[in-house]
Amino acid sequence: MQSNKLGWFLLAPTLVVLFFFGVIPFFYVVWLAFHQWNPFAVNPEIVFNGAANFRQLVFDQGFLASLGVTIAFVFFAVTTELIIGYALAQAFMRDFPGKAFFRTIHTLPLIMAPIIVGSIWKLMTTPSIGIIPQFLDNWFGYDLNIGQSALAAFTVTVIMDVWHWTPLVTLTMIAALVSLPPDPFEQAQIDGANKRQIFWHITLPMIRPAILATVFIRLMDALRTVDEVLMLTGGGPGSATRYLGVHIFKEVFPKTNYGYGSAVSVIVLYLTIVVCWLLFVALIAPRNKKG
Amino acid sequence: MVAGGRAQFDGVTLRGVTESTPPSNFVSDVLAPKFEELTGIRVEIETTSWDQMYDKAIKDMEAGTGIYDMVYLEQDIVYAYLARDFLVDVTAALQEHPDLQAPGYDEANFTTFADNFRGENGGLYGTPMEAFIKVYLYRTDLFEDEEIRAAFQEQTGRELEPAKTHEEYAEIAEFFTRWGQEHDLDLWGTTAQAHTGHPASWYEYFESVAPTYGVYDWGIKPDQNYAASVENGGEMNSDEAKAAMTWWLSMRDLAPPESVQSTWTEVATTFAAGRAAQGLVYGENAAWIATDDSQSRVVGEVGVAMPPLEDGVMEDAESGEGYIGYYDGGAFGMPVTSNNQDAALLFMQFMALPEVQEDWAIAGSRITLNSTYDAPRVQEVDAELGGYYTMLRDDGRLFKGAPEYPFHRQLIEATAPIFYQILTGDLEPGEGLDQMAAKSEEELTSLGYRTN
Numbered sequence: 001m002q003s004n005k006l007g008w009f010l011l012a013p014t015l016v017v018l019f020f021f022g023v024i025p026f027f028y029v030v031w032l033a034f035h036q037w038n039p040f041a042v043n044p045e046i047v048f049n050g051a052a053n054f055r056q057l058v059f060d061q062g063f064l065a066s067l068g069v070t071i072a073f074v075f076f077a078v079t080t081e082l083i084i085g086y087a088l089a090q091a092f093m094r095d096f097p098g099k100a101f102f103r104t105i106h107t108l109p110l111i112m113a114p115i116i117v118g119s120i121w122k123l124m125t126t127p128s129i130g131i132i133p134q135f136l137d138n139w140f141g142y143d144l145n146i147g148q149s150a151l152a153a154f155t156v157t158v159i160m161d162v163w164h165w166t167p168l169v170t171l172t173m174i175a176a177l178v179s180l181p182p183d184p185f186e187q188a189q190i191d192g193a194n195k196r197q198i199f200w201h202i203t204l205p206m207i208r209p210a211i212l213a214t215v216f217i218r219l220m221d222a223l224r225t226v227d228e229v230l231m232l233t234g235g236g237p238g239s240a241t242r243y244l245g246v247h248i249f250k251e252v253f254p255k256t257n258y259g260y261g262s263a264v265s266v267i268v269l270y271l272t273i274v275v276c277w278l279l280f281v282a283l284i285a286p287r288n289k290k291g
Numbered sequence: 292m293v294a295g296g297r298a299q300f301d302g303v304t305l306r307g308v309t310e311s312t313p314p315s316n317f318v319s320d321v322l323a324p325k326f327e328e329l330t331g332i333r334v335e336i337e338t339t340s341w342d343q344m345y346d347k348a349i350k351d352m353e354a355g356t357g358i359y360d361m362v363y364l365e366q367d368i369v370y371a372y373l374a375r376d377f378l379v380d381v382t383a384a385l386q387e388h389p390d391l392q393a394p395g396y397d398e399a400n401f402t403t404f405a406d407n408f409r410g411e412n413g414g415l416y417g418t419p420m421e422a423f424i425k426v427y428l429y430r431t432d433l434f435e436d437e438e439i440r441a442a443f444q445e446q447t448g449r450e451l452e453p454a455k456t457h458e459e460y461a462e463i464a465e466f467f468t469r470w471g472q473e474h475d476l477d478l479w480g481t482t483a484q485a486h487t488g489h490p491a492s493w494y495e496y497f498e499s500v501a502p503t504y505g506v507y508d509w510g511i512k513p514d515q516n517y518a519a520s521v522e523n524g525g526e527m528n529s530d531e532a533k534a535a536m537t538w539w540l541s542m543r544d545l546a547p548p549e550s551v552q553s554t555w556t557e558v559a560t561t562f563a564a565g566r567a568a569q570g571l572v573y574g575e576n577a578a579w580i581a582t583d584d585s586q587s588r589v590v591g592e593v594g595v596a597m598p599p600l601e602d603g604v605m606e607d608a609e610s611g612e613g614y615i616g617y618y619d620g621g622a623f624g625m626p627v628t629s630n631n632q633d634a635a636l637l638f639m640q641f642m643a644l645p646e647v648q649e650d651w652a653i654a655g656s657r658i659t660l661n662s663t664y665d666a667p668r669v670q671e672v673d674a675e676l677g678g679y680y681t682m683l684r685d686d687g688r689l690f691k692g693a694p695e696y697p698f699h700r701q702l703i704e705a706t707a708p709i710f711y712q713i714l715t716g717d718l719e720p721g722e723g724l725d726q727m728a729a730k731s732e733e734e735l736t737s738l739g740y741r742t743n
Contacts, residue, residue: 039353040371040701042739062708127548128477128566147487147551150715236488237551238715239708253346254490255704 032262040256053263063264065239066247067271069154073243074222077161081218082211084162085169092170093177107167114164118231121160125232146233150240153233157241160228165221169214176210177203212283216276223272244268303634304333307361307623308347311338313575314421314655315363318623318642321650326641332634336361345700352377352626360629361639364417365621366407367693372624373410374697379625380414384636391633393640400645400660402684407692408622417622418639419659423574424683424690425499425617427599429453431677432592433478433568439470453569453596457503457538460569460599464545467568482570483539483546484558487714490703491554496539496710498617498693499571503600504535507613508694509702511731517741519731527728528721531601536713536720543714546570551714563587571598573619574679578656581676594677597686605689614691620657658683698738705734 033053037046057063092103109117124130125146133144146153180203188198204211226245229235235242235250242250248268252261309315315338323334339347348362352372364372372378385392398405398415404422409415433439434451443451443466454460464480471478484495497509510527512518518525526532543550547566549557559576561567565588572580579586581593598616607613623642625635641647643659649666652658656679663669664684673680693699706727713723735741 038701038738039349039375040698040738044375122552126552129549143548145548145551147549148715234486234488236486236711236715238487238711238717240715241488242708250704253349254342254700256349256701 029262029265032259033266034263035259037259038256039258046259049259053260054267056260057263057267062239062242063247066242066244069240070223070243073154073158073161073225073241074219076158077165077222078215078218080158080162081166081169082215085166085214086173088166088170089173089177092174106170109164110167112164114225114227115231117160117164118228121156121228122232125156147237150237153237153240157229157232157243160232161222161225164228165218169218172210172214173207176207180206208283212279215279219275219279220272223268300330300332300634300637303631304335305360305631305634305638306335306337306358307363308337308339308344308351308359309363309623310341310344310365310621312421312655313579314621314651314657317651317654318420321654322642322647325647326638329641330637332637334638348626352628355628357626357628357630359626360631360635361623361625363621364408364624366619367699369408369416369622369624370695371697371699373416377624377626378416379627379629379632380410380412380416381418381625381636381639382414383412384625384632385640388633388636391636391640393637393644395644395646396640400662401643402659402661402687404618404620404659404687404692405622407620408624417624418643419620419622420642421575421655421657422618422620422659422683423577423657424687425571425598425619426574426577426679426682427453427569427596428562428572428577428580429569429594429596430565430567430589430592431594432589433467434594442466442470453594454599455597457599457601461538461541461545463569464542468545477547477566479547479567480545480569481542482553482558482561482567482572483543483550484553484555484571485543485546485550485714486554487551487711489554490707492714493703493707493710494555494617495571496536499598500539501532501535502614502616502691503598503604504531504538505601505604505607505613506532506535507607507691509696510728511694511696511735513694513696517732517735519735520725520728523732525728525732527731528724532724533721536724540714540720563589565589571616574683575619575656577676577679578653578672581679582653582672591675595679595682596677597682597689608689614689616690618687618690618692620659620692652680698735698740701738702731702734706730 034048034050035046036049036052038044088106092099124132125144127133127145127147136142136144144152146156184202184206185198188202193201224245225243226249229241229243229246230249233241235246244264248261248264251257251264309318315336319336319338323336327333337347344363345368348359351358352362364378382398401419402422405415405419408417408419434453440451446466447462451463454463460481467478467480470476484491486492501510506526506529510519510525510529510532512525515524519527521529547561549561553561555573558570559572559580562570562572563580563586577593577595580589581587582590584590600615604613604615608615623639625632625639629635645660645662648658648660648663649668652663652666652669653672658664658669658680664680669680696702709718709723709726709730712718713720718726732741736743
């Protein structure tokens with residue numbers, strides 16, 4: 001009983017902060033989603049409009065296009081981060097000269113604010129002055145201009161995200177790999193299993209919870225990417241990199257379309273929950289059932 | 292300066308938010324510390340990006356949090372802020388508190404640009420702190436080079452002079468882009484503020500290019516129920532607007548490759564780096580481009596001219612029916628939610644004192660007081676700049692700021708995605724402008740300005 005009280009007492013500050021900065025804003029946004037509110041309209045008042053914002057959203061070509069490019073962005077970014085992150089984790093599990101140094105360097109992008117990452121990549125990719133277009137031109141004769149080519153802009157935003165967040169995946173993979181017991185691996189080797197079989201039948205199933213947790217985190221982050229992309233491309237060229245976060249930002253802030261922007265935010269949150277739930281059902285639930 | 296004595300303002304800290312521009316940076320770096328030295332009132336000016344500046348100021352004033360005592364009022368947003376009663380009438384406030392009137396502050400000394408910040412009652416709702424025109428800059432070293440002049444004469448049959456028409460401008464742009472290629476130089480014929488994901492490109496077209504074709508006020512007609520399409524009486528998709536867009540896109544193609552990622556800042560940097568022979572550049576950058584060798588490679592090699600025009604546009608401007616380009620600028624306004632209004636009033640007057648103007652005019656290429664034109668250093672730089680300040684004084688009346696609409700950013704954001712598609716080539720200029728006109732009318736109907 002005593003420990004329960006102490007527990008609640010210690011938790012209280014966090015719960016209070018969460019209530020004011022998480023719960024109240026969340027319900028405020030949900031409430032706004034059912035209203036029309038643009039402070040620079042002829043009528044700047046908040047007016048209840050039922051589900052009109054959601055109805056509009058279903059037919060909003062801008063939103064649908066944004067949803068499409070976001071799904072593509074999330075798929076390519078998160079998949080690449082998982083593959084490279086796992087490969088790097090495996091590399092860091094082995095001893096090699098300068099390992100500590102490389103491990104430190106490799107985590108540096110993680111400590112950078114997204115807006116800084118966007119600025120750095122903007123400097124690196126601006127035609128004529130950026131180091132990347134310069135080398136691509138010198139070595140391959142390829143003219144990289146992310147202000148002109150939709151594919152190039154999309155690819156660069158994916159690479160930027162991979163550069164920024166792969167270290168997080170690597171660290172979680174290292175944590176998962178380090179915690180694996182040696183016995184199953186020794187048994188498998190004695191039974192004559194090759195590396196591929198060991199990876200597929202032992203390593204992967206055993207680190208699946210860690211992979212799933214990492215995918216959840218990265219998926220949620222990637223779905224709400226704003227700062228980096230806004231700084232790098234502004235959502236362009238055209239709407240090629242106008243991901244959902246950027247779309248919501250432009251609806252809510254410059255356009256001050258608070259009601260509709262809130263509706264888009266609620267739908268994006270709903271989609272995020274659904275995707276995470278589907279992943280959970282597909283990857284974790286069958287395992288628990290077997291267990 | 293502090294008529295009531297310092298004690299009244301002990302411990303007061305004024306907070307302001309503004310866009311990071313040369314004039315604003317001067318306020319933050321020079322005027323704020325100087326004011327603190329004189330009055331003991333600390334001034335913290337947050338200089339941030341254009342988007343963030345609006346975002347922070349609007350949220351603060353909308354929510355009434357009172358974080359900011361001063362907000363940057365760009366000329367194009369002031370009508371929206373006035374419509375929402377966000378701002379304090381400075382004229383009225385000073386009349387109510389004559390004890391706060393600073394010696395040397397005189398509203399009558401402001402240039403006519405200050406009229407942009409007056410309300411319907413004639414009161415001033417902000418202290419003008421930057422004012423400049425978007426000018427046609429050209430490289431005098433190139434335009435006066437004998438070899439280049441001879442080559443130009445040979446190819447075009449005319450003398451190389453700053454362009455007066457769009458055809459001449461295009462001819463010069465084509466010549467210099469070709470010249471750069473033939474001589475292996477990093478030189479292009481023109482600048483272009485043509486970012487494919489930032490409204491800077493929208494602004495360049497609607498505020499600097501379309502007016503030179505006779506399409507004013509974004510092609511929207513407030514007296515015709517805010518019509519934008521030709522069908523309803525607007526001009527956003529008129530033949531002139533389409534010709535302007537086609538011309539501008541062709542200039543974009545002759546500009547350095549970074550132009551598709553350039554806002555107003557990068558355009559100035561491109562010109563300062565010596566990468567363009569001519570261009571339309573925000574005047575706030577003109578002085579540093581022409582005089583600051585720590586930032587510019589074209590010091591002493593910059594000339595200023597009027598933008599190229601179609602027939603009839605100058606006559607429209609002279610008669611007051613039109614204008615030839617963009618007159619931009621801003622002021623510092625005080626939100627009604629400010630908790631330190633008296634102290635803010637003092638600082639806003641301090642910014643308008645004649646004695647702080649001279650260095651500021653040089654640092655930010657801006658003039659907001661009539662008396663500043665006579666300052667010795669301003670006249671000196673004016674000569675180096677080929678008469679930029681003289682043009683601002685004498686011909687400023689031919690330029691115009693953004694139209695008096697309270698829905699600037701809303702309309703821009705609604706139409707910008709279509710505009711960017713024109714830039715990327717996904718839409719033809721004609722089709723794109725048709726769609727933009729329709730979208731504008733739809734948005735204005737949704738906002739309640741246009742009635743069906």
